[in-house]
Amino acid sequence: MSVSLPGFADPVLSAQSSFRAILDAMSRPGTVHTAGHGLTPPAPLGQAAAACLLTLVDAETTLCLDDALETTRDWIGFHCAAPRSPAATAGFLMCHELPDLAALDAGSDDAPQDGATVVLQVASLCAGQRLTLSGPGLPSPATVAINGLPADFAERWAANHALFPRGVDLILCAGDALLALPRTVRITHAHKEA
Amino acid sequence: MTGYNFAYLDEQTKRMIRRAILKAVAIPGHQIPFGSREMPLPYGWGTGGIQLTAAVLGPDDGLKVIDQGADDTTNAVSIRRFFARTAGVTTTTHTADATIIQTRHRIPELKLTDKQIIVYQVPQPEPLSKLESSRAETRRMHGLAEYGLMHVRLYEDITRFGHVSISYDYPVMVGGRYLMSPSPIPAFDNPKMHMMPALQLFGAGREQRIYAIPPYTTVESLDFDDHPFRTTRAPHACGLCGAADSYLDEVVTDDRGGRLYVCSDTDHCETRRTAGHTGTESPPVDAPAEQAA
Amino acid sequence: MAYVAVKGGERAIDNAHAWLAEDRRGNPSIPPIDTAQIREQLGRSVDRVMAEGSLYDEELAALAIRQAQGDLIEAAFLVRAYRTTLPRFTASAPVDTAGMGIRRRISAVFKDMPGGQILGPTYDYTHRLIDFAEAAGFAPPPAPEMDSDGIAIGRINDILDSEGLIEADGRADGMAHGKAESEPGDLTRTPLAFPAARDIRLQSLARGDEGFLLAMAYSTQRGWGGSHPFVGEIRVGEASVDITPPELGFPIDIGDITLTECQMVNQFAGSKTQPPQFTRGYGLVFGHAERKAMSMALVDRALRAEELGETATAPAQNQEFVLYHCDNIEATGFVEHLKLPHYVDFQSELETIRRMRADAQKEYAA
Numbered sequence: 001m002s003v004s005l006p007g008f009a010d011p012v013l014s015a016q017s018s019f020r021a022i023l024d025a026m027s028r029p030g031t032v033h034t035a036g037h038g039l040t041p042p043a044p045l046g047q048a049a050a051a052c053l054l055t056l057v058d059a060e061t062t063l064c065l066d067d068a069l070e071t072t073r074d075w076i077g078f079h080c081a082a083p084r085s086p087a088a089t090a091g092f093l094m095c096h097e098l099p100d101l102a103a104l105d106a107g108s109d110d111a112p113q114d115g116a117t118v119v120l121q122v123a124s125l126c127a128g129q130r131l132t133l134s135g136p137g138l139p140s141p142a143t144v145a146i147n148g149l150p151a152d153f154a155e156r157w158a159a160n161h162a163l164f165p166r167g168v169d170l171i172l173c174a175g176d177a178l179l180a181l182p183r184t185v186r187i188t189h190a191h192k193e194a
Numbered sequence: 195m196t197g198y199n200f201a202y203l204d205e206q207t208k209r210m211i212r213r214a215i216l217k218a219v220a221i222p223g224h225q226i227p228f229g230s231r232e233m234p235l236p237y238g239w240g241t242g243g244i245q246l247t248a249a250v251l252g253p254d255d256g257l258k259v260i261d262q263g264a265d266d267t268t269n270a271v272s273i274r275r276f277f278a279r280t281a282g283v284t285t286t287t288h289t290a291d292a293t294i295i296q297t298r299h300r301i302p303e304l305k306l307t308d309k310q311i312i313v314y315q316v317p318q319p320e321p322l323s324k325l326e327s328s329r330a331e332t333r334r335m336h337g338l339a340e341y342g343l344m345h346v347r348l349y350e351d352i353t354r355f356g357h358v359s360i361s362y363d364y365p366v367m368v369g370g371r372y373l374m375s376p377s378p379i380p381a382f383d384n385p386k387m388h389m390m391p392a393l394q395l396f397g398a399g400r401e402q403r404i405y406a407i408p409p410y411t412t413v414e415s416l417d418f419d420d421h422p423f424r425t426t427r428a429p430h431a432c433g434l435c436g437a438a439d440s441y442l443d444e445v446v447t448d449d450r451g452g453r454l455y456v457c458s459d460t461d462h463c464e465t466r467r468t469a470g471h472t473g474t475e476s477p478p479v480d481a482p483a484e485q486a487a
Numbered sequence: 488m489a490y491v492a493v494k495g496g497e498r499a500i501d502n503a504h505a506w507l508a509e510d511r512r513g514n515p516s517i518p519p520i521d522t523a524q525i526r527e528q529l530g531r532s533v534d535r536v537m538a539e540g541s542l543y544d545e546e547l548a549a550l551a552i553r554q555a556q557g558d559l560i561e562a563a564f565l566v567r568a569y570r571t572t573l574p575r576f577t578a579s580a581p582v583d584t585a586g587m588g589i590r591r592r593i594s595a596v597f598k599d600m601p602g603g604q605i606l607g608p609t610y611d612y613t614h615r616l617i618d619f620a621e622a623a624g625f626a627p628p629p630a631p632e633m634d635s636d637g638i639a640i641g642r643i644n645d646i647l648d649s650e651g652l653i654e655a656d657g658r659a660d661g662m663a664h665g666k667a668e669s670e671p672g673d674l675t676r677t678p679l680a681f682p683a684a685r686d687i688r689l690q691s692l693a694r695g696d697e698g699f700l701l702a703m704a705y706s707t708q709r710g711w712g713g714s715h716p717f718v719g720e721i722r723v724g725e726a727s728v729d730i731t732p733p734e735l736g737f738p739i740d741i742g743d744i745t746l747t748e749c750q751m752v753n754q755f756a757g758s759k760t761q762p763p764q765f766t767r768g769y770g771l772v773f774g775h776a777e778r779k780a781m782s783m784a785l786v787d788r789a790l791r792a793e794e795l796g797e798t799a800t801a802p803a804q805n806q807e808f809v810l811y812h813c814d815n816i817e818a819t820g821f822v823e824h825l826k827l828p829h830y831v832d833f834q835s836e837l838e839t840i841r842r843m844r845a846d847a848q849k850e851y852a853a
Contacts, residue, residue: 003230012200013252057209115220268496268499268500271497299829359837363832378832379831400820459829
């Protein structure tokens with residue numbers, strides 16, 4: 001049973017280093033960081049995604065798992081103890097494919113921090129669809145290549161970005177790599193030659 | 195320290211603070227309410243900054259703590275000791291060597307880098323607090339980006355004095371959206387916040403708020419086209435290192451009007467003196483230090 | 488651990504701590520105070536530190552009082568800072584104050600009632616004369632035993648309630664949003680937000696500074712948000728605390744705590760939807776703390792002004808004013824932080840004032 005698989009070997013220091021990776025990623029959108037090295041989460045949960053959950057999710061948050069991750073439910077339940085919640089009201093979502101961002105909690109004008117955090121597993125953070133990012137955290141526009149996002153991601157993201165300060169924030173994970181897309185970031189399709 | 199967790203806070207508290215920090219970064223300049231804990235230091239003495247530092251700090255970090263720009267002011271010593279004791283972390287007074295800088299009232303003169311995080315201690319996070327005492331109301335004003343009240347207040351200053359009379363904790367607009375208190379740093383330091391490569395975190399323990407400015411984010415001090423923002427510093431060079439562009443402390447040297455102007459940023463001054471810079475005053479054998487009670 | 492030596496601040500702090508330790512001990516030829524002496528003979532101090540420290544532990548409060556040289560706010564701060572580091576195992580069942588072992592119970596609204604008026608150990612009718620006999624080591628004779636010692640006595644308000652003359656008990660109007668009635672909020676975990684529900688307000692007041700609440704309560708009596716109060720009942724005694732460990736599934740008694748409860752009965756003219764009836768103000772405090780419990784009850788009722796459709800204009804009726812300022816740990820920290828150096832900001836003020844004066848002088852000269 002998947003619960004027999006351990007969490008962080010050192011819960012204090014691994015959570016700290018994972019948090020710094022996530023913080024750096026959120027502060028500098030598009031930069032790739034590693035987290036969860038050495039973790040053995042149940043498939044299909046990757047190391048970085050598992051590290052995000054162990055670092056940020058607990059009994060004081062709510063979590064929504066998408067169907068593809070149902071097999072990891074026991075492990076996540078045991079290590080994070082977060083009450084389960086439907087996607088529309090969840091504080092955190094752990095997903096294997098991009099959910100409908102417009103259907104998630106984007107917070108309110110007074111409390112935009114209530115907007116959800118989506119941890120999304122993708123196939124790769126170094127090859128695939130090329131996107132150009134700009135906004136806070138970026139000294140100049142930067143290009144990322146991601147395999148595992150829908151072809152119309154930039155358009156779907158634009159609707160989320162337009163809600164600012166409301167909106168949802170995204171953490172993309174592949175293996176032990178992660179990058180973050182806070183709601184502030186503007187995303188366009190990168191030109192081939194870029 | 196036995197009986198306490200690494201960096202004092204328990205893991206659940208750290209997770210709560212970490213979640214707030216990430217949302218703060220995602221919404222630059224917006225104050226995030228958080229379940230601030232009672233710390234073993236008094237409210238108003240840096241409990242917000244301490245909680246942020248405790249949630250961020252790791253064993254590989256180099257921590258610098260300053261108060262008024264100086265590493266050896268008593269409260270900076272007290273906070274630095276707290277982390278040396280509870281996290282066994284390496285502490286430093288050199289800005290260039292630090293990965294985390296906790297500060298009260300100053301931003302170091304040395305340009306911070308993208309490998310650094312600066313943590314500000316904030317007594318009153320609400321920039322509108324002196325204009326509107328109800329937090330329910332200021333929260334609504336932030337939600338609507340309704341900042342006319344602040345512009346009116348600045349304009350009244352201009353009609354009365356010819357310029358804005360706020361000299362510290364000068365309000366800023368972050369990312370063109372949120373009005374924010376930069377904490378009580380002198381207005382002289384405000385321009386350093388604009389497009390800073392380092393991550394800036396702000397913690398108000400007593401008022402239970404966390405906010406942030408991500409790296410490379412616009413931070414504009416409020417002004418008017420015909421009355422642009424300007425900064426003030428004592429019109430002197432540092433008496434010890436000769437710096438003519440640093441923020442200066444005014445030290446009273448006698449009861450006949452004698453004054454010595456020295457860099458408020460003690461590391462900046464020492465680094466310059468080590469590099470051979472000198473000031474007009476002959477440097478004393480030992481820099482002025484607080485005397486034992 | 489690499490530690491870089493710095494200048495005067497380090498030594499000054501070490502010296503100050505050493506001096507403080509010596510000062511705290513006082514003249515070493517005088518025997519040190521035992522914490523048991525503090526617990527037994529300075530019980531009201533211990534009670535206050537437990538209430539404002541928000542932790543029921545007499546031994547710890549006594550230790551904190553000694554460590555703080557009898558400075559009760561400093562002692563409460565020590566207790567609070569310790570409290571935050573404690574793990575939370577469980578939440579108790581609501582204490583049943585109707586079933587508490589009564590030590591004192593009085594009512595100002597009825598001459599007599601079941602259970603009677605029990606004065607108990609009160610200062611109320613003492614003449615405030617310094618007792619020089621006690622200073623000489625005089626030991627009091629044993630007090631007569633109370634017949635009904637420790638028996639349960641029903642609440643006065645239940646008598647009014649049975650006639651529908653007073654609003655129902657436990658009306659936790661608008662509990663913290665999203666929470667079930669049985670699950671009160673906790674301001675030590677969730678930051679205060681306004682409007683604050685009554686559960687949060689009561690928690691805040693119970694931890695609040697006795698002096699602040701006393702002044703706020705007094706202001707309501709002098710016309711700043713008055714609510715025509717009567718003391719329905721004050722009771723002091725021991726109530727048992729029950730928890731239900733998940734592994735057992737049934738409640739167990741983990742011990743008794745001393746509590747003071749005050750039920751104020753206040754006039755209410757009624758509204759379009761409600762006939763006139765009495766309303767309640769409630770106070771519940773750790774230990775024997777009548778002044779605090781009464782103040783809390785008056786302020787609780789004042790803070791209900793809006794909910795009851797009254798015009799809220801006085802400070803005691805303003806939630807933000809009362810709740811943001813009643814915590815003495817927060818207040819003392821921020822007031823006292825003015826002792827910290829502020830010379831950087833002062834310097835910027837100096838330069839601004841010098842510039843403004845120079846500008847003004849130029850203007851006069853012109």
